[in-house]
Structure formats: C-alpha cells, structure tokens
Amino acid sequence: MRLSEYDNIVIAGMAAAVPSQKISVETYYEDFGQDTVQKFSEMAGVKEVVRAKDQQTASDLGYEAAVHLLETNDIDRKDIGILIFVSQKPDYRSPATAFVLQKRLDLNAGVLCMDINLACSGFVYGLQTAHALLNSSNKKYALLITADTSNKTLSREDRTMIMLFGDSGSATLLEKTDVQNHKSQFGLRTNGQKFKSIITPAGAFRNMHLKNITEEWSDGIRRSDYNTHMKGMDVFGFSITDVPLLMKDFLAHTNTSPEDYDVFALHQANLYILKQLSRKIKIPIDKIPISIDLYGNNSSNAIPLLLCQHFAGTEQPNLRTFICGFGAGLSWACGAINIDPKKILPILITDAYYQDGL
Amino acid sequence: MKDQFFEKLREILEAEDKEISLDDKFRDYEEWDSLANLSLIATIDDEYGVVIPNDEFKKIETVGALIQAIETRMASL
Known part of the structure; x- marks a missing residue:
C-alpha cells in the first residue's frame, strides 16, 4: 500500500467550531x-x-476555529507558511476560499494557499498534504482548516441525509520540530469509479443546463440536481468492506495492532458502521469515542470535532491516535498521529459570519 | 441456513409471524423500505461474514436467490 511517514512534525494545536443551532x-x-x-x-x-x-459559510466556521487556535496559542502568523482549506462548500465558485481565509487571518504573501475538495476523508488527506508541504519548506507552521456546511445542499425531504449531517469547522496547526520522535504515518486510497456514489450533480460546470427543479427521484425522495445525493447502499457497503480492509492493511504495513493505540478517532459516519469497524478490526469499543449522537456526521471535521469534544482540557498524556476518514470520491484514508490533549481546545460555539463577504 | 435466514428476515421486517418462502420477491414486502435494506446488508455481514456488493445485490430479486448468493460468497472465503 501507499504509505507516507514523517518524524519531525508535531500537532501544535487543534480547535473546532460549531453553530449554535441544534436540530x-x-x-x-x-x-x-x-x-x-x-x-x-x-x-x-x-x-x-x-x-x-443561511449566512454562515463553511469558511466562517473554519475561520472562527483558526482564530481561536492562533490567539489561544499566541502564534506569530509570520511563521505560517502553508494554509490548506478542505471543504466541499467553498464561498465562491472561484477563487479558492483559502485566499479569503488568508486575507481574513492576515497571513503574509509568503504563505502557500490552496483548497482541497474532499469530504469525509478530508481531514486525513489534508493532514497528509500539510505534512508533505511543511516537511519540504523552511517555514515553522502549516495551518489546516477543514469546514463543511453539508446541510446547504440537502433536500429537506431527503430523510436519508437531512437527519444525519451536521455543519462545523476545524483548525489544526502543524509545527516542524528539530526532535525527530513524532512519527506520523498515512495510508490513502481512492476509487473514482464510484464518483457518483455521493454527488451534487449541478451547480458547477458539467451540467449548467439543468434547471433547479425539485422532483421525485427513483428512490421515491424529492430533490433537485442541485441537492447532494448519496447512494446509501453503495456507501454503506464500501464502509463495511473497503474501509476495514484499509485499516487492516495499514496496521500490517506499520507493524502495529489495536493495542498500540490509545484512541481510534474514526469518521463519525453512522454508529452501526463504527460498531462494525470495532468488531472487524477487534478494537475495544471504549477506544472509539463517539460524537455523532450530539453533532451528526460532520464530513471532514468529524475527527477534529471528536478529539476536541473528548480530550480538550483533559490531563491525559500523549495519545497515540489512529485516525480514519472515508466518504465521497470514493476516498478513504488512515493515519497514525500523536495527540497531546493539552494542545486541544474545547469546541467553540459561534454564529459569526463574514460581513464583507459580498 | 434457510430457516435461520427466514427468522432474521422476520426480525428485519419487524413481522414475527410473517409467511416467507424462497420465491418471495423481498422488495415487494409491504414492510420493505430503505432501512430494511440497510439492515439486511448489515445482518448478512454480521451473521455470515460476507458483504454482497450493491451492484450485485440490486440484481437479486428473490429470497432464494439471496440465500444462494450468500452461500456462494461464503464458499469462496
């Protein structure tokens, strides 16, 4: 399998932000x-x-998490050399939202900025990308912001999705260190054959002719081509076959077993899937924290949101953490990282949005 | 396996006295819905350790054909 490893990068901070509205x-x-x-x-x-x-975008949530993180840790913004924004809900069709965030965060011109369009695998992919870019740069920090407002493209009549997805943002700060004992490992997979499994067909440039008309689809649910559609059975099958297979391969390639990890921070897709992963990989269920009950499925933010909910302010020592995200693409990824609970902030609740955002 | 599978199917459909036969087209059951579909895939995985890919599952019409598909997959494990 494709495996990436780094030993000189540490997670220097993590924050998550959620809106106040609970449904x-x-x-x-x-x-x-x-x-x-x-x-x-x-x-x-x-x-x-x-x-x-309505007014609050994914980047607003990510921005609030980032400011919370940078101010709490008194980070000199000049030392940030990379800003990655992972989302499926950008502010504009162009330019990339990372530029909007660079302006709002007042980062200097020396920062590499880009968006990555990924959903539930996005935190792990973003983390791997940030590690790679930081490792090959002369800068001290990389800032990874993941944020999604999945609800904005859901049909209110789609019972398979509307009760499931939450909106939130997160910010993770990576720091390059001189001490080479911070092993991070990542294993990533993709199946573009299944790109239609989770799709918003209209709204970009492939189907510009489609009208925004809500009508009944073959599954009996009323939605439009501008709504996100998930082939539930495809994604469910993928989640209980391909995902545990990657997890097993990752454990084999890193020569580790579930006993070597303190926490399994897994994408909060659905409680049943988490139980299946526990059973198939033989992970004690108490090593798998849950946030789906109170926040829903939060796309690329699920993992940082989970870590902030469960470990912020705790006195626990360094946690060897197994992370795994999986979803649209289809795309799935595992990682092994160190999490210092002292670097994790409590979840911020905010309804702030960008007044100057046009 | 047949009787045990029928029993599992009754549990999924939440219809404990339901008459089930091998020729039944399970998607025609009045209790059938998307959650039952999900539960069926999950139950097959739990009970028999196999997952039938959705592309294949969609082509299976009857209870008998489903049992056959499970047995074929189990034999190839």
Whole structure:
C-alpha cells in the first residue's frame, strides 16, 4: 500500500467550531413518521445535529476555529507558511476560499494557499498534504482548516441525509520540530469509479443546463440536481468492506495492532458502521469515542470535532491516535498521529459570519 | 441456513409471524423500505461474514436467490 511517514512534525494545536443551532431528530416526526425517525436514530446513533444559519459559510466556521487556535496559542502568523482549506462548500465558485481565509487571518504573501475538495476523508488527506508541504519548506507552521456546511445542499425531504449531517469547522496547526520522535504515518486510497456514489450533480460546470427543479427521484425522495445525493447502499457497503480492509492493511504495513493505540478517532459516519469497524478490526469499543449522537456526521471535521469534544482540557498524556476518514470520491484514508490533549481546545460555539463577504 | 435466514428476515421486517418462502420477491414486502435494506446488508455481514456488493445485490430479486448468493460468497472465503 501507499504509505507516507514523517518524524519531525508535531500537532501544535487543534480547535473546532460549531453553530449554535441544534436540530433534534424529533423535529422530523411529522415529516417522516416517528417510527422511521426512531429506527434511523437507533441505527445511525444521531440524536441531534448542528446546523449553520443561511449566512454562515463553511469558511466562517473554519475561520472562527483558526482564530481561536492562533490567539489561544499566541502564534506569530509570520511563521505560517502553508494554509490548506478542505471543504466541499467553498464561498465562491472561484477563487479558492483559502485566499479569503488568508486575507481574513492576515497571513503574509509568503504563505502557500490552496483548497482541497474532499469530504469525509478530508481531514486525513489534508493532514497528509500539510505534512508533505511543511516537511519540504523552511517555514515553522502549516495551518489546516477543514469546514463543511453539508446541510446547504440537502433536500429537506431527503430523510436519508437531512437527519444525519451536521455543519462545523476545524483548525489544526502543524509545527516542524528539530526532535525527530513524532512519527506520523498515512495510508490513502481512492476509487473514482464510484464518483457518483455521493454527488451534487449541478451547480458547477458539467451540467449548467439543468434547471433547479425539485422532483421525485427513483428512490421515491424529492430533490433537485442541485441537492447532494448519496447512494446509501453503495456507501454503506464500501464502509463495511473497503474501509476495514484499509485499516487492516495499514496496521500490517506499520507493524502495529489495536493495542498500540490509545484512541481510534474514526469518521463519525453512522454508529452501526463504527460498531462494525470495532468488531472487524477487534478494537475495544471504549477506544472509539463517539460524537455523532450530539453533532451528526460532520464530513471532514468529524475527527477534529471528536478529539476536541473528548480530550480538550483533559490531563491525559500523549495519545497515540489512529485516525480514519472515508466518504465521497470514493476516498478513504488512515493515519497514525500523536495527540497531546493539552494542545486541544474545547469546541467553540459561534454564529459569526463574514460581513464583507459580498 | 434457510430457516435461520427466514427468522432474521422476520426480525428485519419487524413481522414475527410473517409467511416467507424462497420465491418471495423481498422488495415487494409491504414492510420493505430503505432501512430494511440497510439492515439486511448489515445482518448478512454480521451473521455470515460476507458483504454482497450493491451492484450485485440490486440484481437479486428473490429470497432464494439471496440465500444462494450468500452461500456462494461464503464458499469462496
């Protein structure tokens, strides 16, 4: 398998931001029926999700997390050489949102800025990319911002998705060190054959002729081509076959076993899938923290949000952490990183948005 | 395996006394919905240790054909 390793980069800080609006699954009793909602909630493990207001974009949430992180740690912004924004909900079709964030964060011209369009695998891919770019640069810090407002393209009638997804942002600061004992490892996979498994067909440049009309699709759910559509069975099958296979391969290639990790910070796709991964990889369930119950599936932010929820302010020593994200692409990725709970901030709640954002 | 599978199917459909036969087209059951579909894939994985890819699963119409597909996959493990 393709494996990347680094030994001189440490996670110097992590923060996450969520909007204040919480939507309970019970909200949907009337629309979808109490029985259907309760069955969904039991299987997916979702009790409520966080949802951004109309004006608040993904970058607003990522920005707030980043400011929270940089100010708390008193980071000199001149030392940041890389800014990566991972999202499927950019501010504009162009330019990349990383430029908007560079302006708002007041980073200097020497910073490499770019967006990565990824969803649930995005944190691991972004982390690997940030490691690679920082490793080959003369700068001290890389700032990885992941943020998504998945709800903005969901049909309100799509019971398979609307009760599941949350909106949030995160910021992770990577620091290059002289001490070479911070082993980070990443293994990534992709299956573009399945690019239609999770797709928003219109809104970019392939299907510009499509009208924004809501109608019933073959699965009986009303949505438009501007809504995100997930082939649930495709993605579910992928999650309980390809994902555990990668996890096993990663453990084999890194010559590690579940006992070597303190925490398995796994993408919060669905509680059932987390239980399956626990069973298949033989991970004790108490090593798999859960955030899907209170926040839903938060795309690329699921892993940092989970870490902030469970480890901020704790006195635990350094945690050897197994991370795994999987989703749209199809794209899936594992990593082994060190997390110092003292560097993790509590979740910030914010409804702030960019007044000058046009 | 047949009787055990019928029992699992009844649990998924939440219909404990339901008459089930090998020729039934399971998607025509009145209790069938997307959650039942998900539960069925999950139950097959739990009970028999195999996952039928969705492209293949979509072509399977009857309970008997589904059992056959599970057995074929189990034999190739």
